[in-house]
Amino acid sequence: MNPQTYDIEVEVLVVGAGATGLCAGLAARDGGAEVLVLERDETPRGSTSMSQGYVCAAGSKLQAAQGIEDGADQFLRDIMARSKGEADPIIARAMADHSGATIDWLVERHDIPFRLNISWAGFFGHSVNRMHGVPSRTGEELHGALIRALAAAGGDLVTGAHVTEVFAGADGQVNGVKMRRADGSEETIGCKALVLATSGFGANHDMVRKHIPDFGQAPYYRYFGHEGNEGEGIEWGMALGAATGCMDAFQGYGALADAYGIIVNYEVVMHGGITVNAEGQRFSNENKDISAQSLNILRQPEGFGWIVFDDARRALVEHLPEFADLARLGAVRSAPDAAALAEAIRVPADALAETLEDSRRMVRGEIPCPFGRDFTASAPLATGPLHAIRTTGALFHTQGGLMVDGGAQVLRPNGSRLPNLFAGGGAACSISGTGCDGYLPAAGLAMAVVLGRLAGESAAKLIKN
Ligand SMILES: Cc1cc2nc3c(=O)[nH]c(=O)nc-3n(C[C@H](O)[C@H](O)[C@H](O)COP(=O)(O)OP(=O)(O)OC[C@H]3O[C@@H](n4cnc5c(N)ncnc54)[C@H](O)[C@@H]3O)c2cc1C
Numbered sequence: 001m002n003p004q005t006y007d008i009e010v011e012v013l014v015v016g017a018g019a020t021g022l023c024a025g026l027a028a029r030d031g032g033a034e035v036l037v038l039e040r041d042e043t044p045r046g047s048t049s050m051s052q053g054y055v056c057a058a059g060s061k062l063q064a065a066q067g068i069e070d071g072a073d074q075f076l077r078d079i080m081a082r083s084k085g086e087a088d089p090i091i092a093r094a095m096a097d098h099s100g101a102t103i104d105w106l107v108e109r110h111d112i113p114f115r116l117n118i119s120w121a122g123f124f125g126h127s128v129n130r131m132h133g134v135p136s137r138t139g140e141e142l143h144g145a146l147i148r149a150l151a152a153a154g155g156d157l158v159t160g161a162h163v164t165e166v167f168a169g170a171d172g173q174v175n176g177v178k179m180r181r182a183d184g185s186e187e188t189i190g191c192k193a194l195v196l197a198t199s200g201f202g203a204n205h206d207m208v209r210k211h212i213p214d215f216g217q218a219p220y221y222r223y224f225g226h227e228g229n230e231g232e233g234i235e236w237g238m239a240l241g242a243a244t245g246c247m248d249a250f251q252g253y254g255a256l257a258d259a260y261g262i263i264v265n266y267e268v269v270m271h272g273g274i275t276v277n278a279e280g281q282r283f284s285n286e287n288k289d290i291s292a293q294s295l296n297i298l299r300q301p302e303g304f305g306w307i308v309f310d311d312a313r314r315a316l317v318e319h320l321p322e323f324a325d326l327a328r329l330g331a332v333r334s335a336p337d338a339a340a341l342a343e344a345i346r347v348p349a350d351a352l353a354e355t356l357e358d359s360r361r362m363v364r365g366e367i368p369c370p371f372g373r374d375f376t377a378s379a380p381l382a383t384g385p386l387h388a389i390r391t392t393g394a395l396f397h398t399q400g401g402l403m404v405d406g407g408a409q410v411l412r413p414n415g416s417r418l419p420n421l422f423a424g425g426g427a428a429c430s431i432s433g434t435g436c437d438g439y440l441p442a443a444g445l446a447m448a449v450v451l452g453r454l455a456g457e458s459a460a461k462l463i464k465n
Contacts (some may be wrong), residue, residue, distance in 0.1 A: 002167040006176050006190030010036040010156075012459045013177065013191035015163045015233060018046030018226075019445055020425025021197030022146035023102075023452030024459070025155040026110055028195075031460025035155040036189065037197075038179055040162035040228055044147065047199060047226040047397055047426065048448065051139035052263075052322075054118060055132045055449055056442035059100030062107070062116045062132060070128045072096040079431050082125035082440045086433025088245055094406040095431055095443075095450050102450045103132050110149040112142070123270055124290055125440045132442075138321060142445075166194065166236045172412075173419045174240070192420065193459035196410070197452060199426030200398035201231025202250075208395065211247040214295060214436070215395050220303025224256055224263075224394035233427040237402040240421065243413040245429035247400030251439045254286070254293025255307060256394040257331050264307055264326065264389050265317040266290055272378030273309035274359050275391070278302060280342065280351030282359070285371040292437040294393025304392045306345050308356070310382040326389060337384040345388050356381055397444050399430035408455035422459050424451030 012028040014021045017039035028035045058075035076096035079087050106112040114132045134141045150157055165178040167188075176190035201207040202225040209216035238244060254275075255264040269275065269286045275293075277283050277300040284296040297305045314332075317323040326332055335341035338356050342349035360380035361367045369375060402423045403411045410421040425448035432438035 002169070002175055003188050006188045009190035010034050011192050011463050012195065012456065013189060013193070014038070014195040014197055015177065016046070016197035016199060017044040017147070017157055017159070018048040018197060018199055018425060019142065019146060019448035020199070020427070020452035021195065022150050023449045024195040024197055024422070024424060024456035025150045026153055027453040027456030028460045029153040029155045030109070031457055031464065033460035033463055037150065037155060037157045038161040038163055039157065039159045042160045042182065044143065044159060045226060046143070047229060048445070049140045049143045050226060051445060052137055053134050053139040053142035053445070054137070054442040055103065055114070055445040056126060056130045056440060057099035057103045057132055057446060058096060058130050060103040060132065062103065062114060063100070063130060066116055068128055070130055074127060075099065075130070078125055078127050079440060083431060083433030083438035086246070086438060087431040088403065088429055090406050091404060091429060092431045094454060095446060098450050098454060099446055102453050105453065106449065110153070112145045112149065123287070123441070136321065163232070166240070168240055171419060172240050172421070174421055192463040194421055195455045195459055196233035196237060196402065196421065196423040196427045197425055198233030199226065199229040200401060201234060202229045202395050202398050203227045204230045207231050208398070211400060212250055212398070215250065215252070218298045220298050220392065222256065222258060222392055222394040224253070224261070225397050229426060233423065234401050237410055237421065237423060240418055241412050242410045242418060242421070243403040245400060245403050246432065246434050249399035249430060249432045249434050249438060250291070250395055250436055251397040251399060251432070251444055252291045252294025252393055252436055253396050254290055254297050254393050255391045257326055257389055258392040258394070259390065260326060260329055260331050262322050262325055262331070264391055265320050265323050267316045268309040268313040269307055271313055271316060272381060273307055273313050274355070274381070275305045275307050276347065276352065276355055277305050278347060280347035281355055282371065285369065285373040287373055289437045290441065291439040294395070295436055297391065297393035304390055306347065306388045307391055308341070308386060308388045310386055312379065312382065314387055331389055332387050333389070334385055334387045338386060341386045341388055345390070397426060399432040399439065401426065401428045401430065404428050404451065407458035408451045409458055420462060422455035424448060424455045
């Protein structure tokens with residue numbers, strides 16, 4: 001039941017302090033609104049801190065400075081091609097139109113230190129390099145910079161504040177929320193507009209089993225996103241009559257060093273490394289789709305694979321924090337040649353030697369790859385030294401969620417808007433279409449910063465009008 005009065009009242013209330021909630025807060029402040037962001041964790045982390053902090057965006061000033069020609073229409077074409085035409089056209093258009101300007105806004109107005117520091121042009125569906133990252137290439141750095149920016153902009157952030165209920169009238173007008181503090185006490189907060197920035201539902205195994213059965217029911221199921229992504233915001237939106245879309249879509253990752261909980265930098269594979277199973281055999285086109293590769297690995301005996309690479313590929317990632325951690329922890333097995341490596345990782349030596357030799361013949365164009373991978377752009381793997389890291393496939397982030405309009409306002413199934421409810425990032429329907437293979441790399445954070453910004457802007461406009 002709606003409370004008669006609230007303990008406190010704010011204009012724009014944001015639930016969740018990941019990239020979505022923080023960008024919504026920044027944009028609402030820029031629009032002149034009073035903002036409060038509530039975060040259930042004592043220290044905000046979210047999937048944002050766990051990520052590598054890459055954001056894909058088209059038409060930014062950083063791209064222009066490097067002479068990269070890109071723009072909304074080209075990005076939209078890439079989104080539609082990657083999602084096989086299934087991405088919602090309104091959300092895809094909003095993402096394509098506003099992504100470059102959102103990066104410029106974050107850099108110029110809020111001091112977020114984006115660079116164009118990774119080249120993924122031509123991989124996994126991006127036709128040009130539009131990967132924006134912070135200097136350390138960590139989500140932690142990006143997240144920290146956004147938290148500081150919100151404080152500098154005069155937005156309030158309260159942590160240890162788990163929102164448990166949303167109050168609304170019969171017309172769907174949200175009036176406020178209830179939140180629970182770590183000591184079990186409860187408070188109510190009234191608002192004029194509510195932004196749901198609670199992310200997806202990867203940590204809610206029941207929802208995953210229901211909507212993504214391929215993953216949720218896999219014997220070696222792994223979730224590797226933030227445990228706060230329990231789908232609460234999506235469920236509140238649905239209870240208020242919102243439409244959802246693409247609930248079976250997800251971003252998987254086909255290279256998680258699971259025993260260590262550390263991702264393997266995929267550059268080692270993209271530039272010539274291979275993945276073999278416990279039999280020492282390749283089983284997929286490793287470069288077709290990094291998200292779908294997660295399921296390919298989970299379907300192997302015991303649900304794991306070994307990424308095998310040489311010194312040249314190792315040099316590409318040696319300086320990156322994840323790889324440095326993997327090396328320090330002993331996850332990178334090294335050997336002078338294929339026979340010694342096979343012994344170190346306990347796969348049949350003959351099979352591994354044959355698989356490696358076949359990959360070299362594919363590079364030279366002597367035989368085709370049975371899985372359709374084009375090896376011809378990379379140099380053959382050396383005969384030694386060789387390295388291997390044991391990996392599995394994991395669910396990083398669900399992609400289905402609440403349907404929103406071009407201003408991130410939540411929609412009902414008939415297309416009408418809920419009066420004052422907004423959503424972005426993982427809580428909203430993404431641009432991946434359905435299933436596991438429509439994810440464009442770095443679209444997760446793009447959905448967070450772009451829709452977060454649009455949600456904050458729209459919420460401020462609504463209350464100012
Ligand atoms: C290992 C990993 C690497 C990734 N790398 C990338 C990458 O490089 N590029 C990319 O684009 N994407 C990447 N992703 C995906 C990306 O991290 C997410 O798409 C993005 O962070 C989503 O942002 P968000 O703000 O919607 O969610 P989050 O960052 O998860 O924030 C949601 C917040 O809401 C809080 N919350 C939830 N429910 C409540 C509640 N009831 N009350 C109060 N607070 C609540 C949570 O605690 C959380 O802090 C990666 C994901 C993972 C797991």
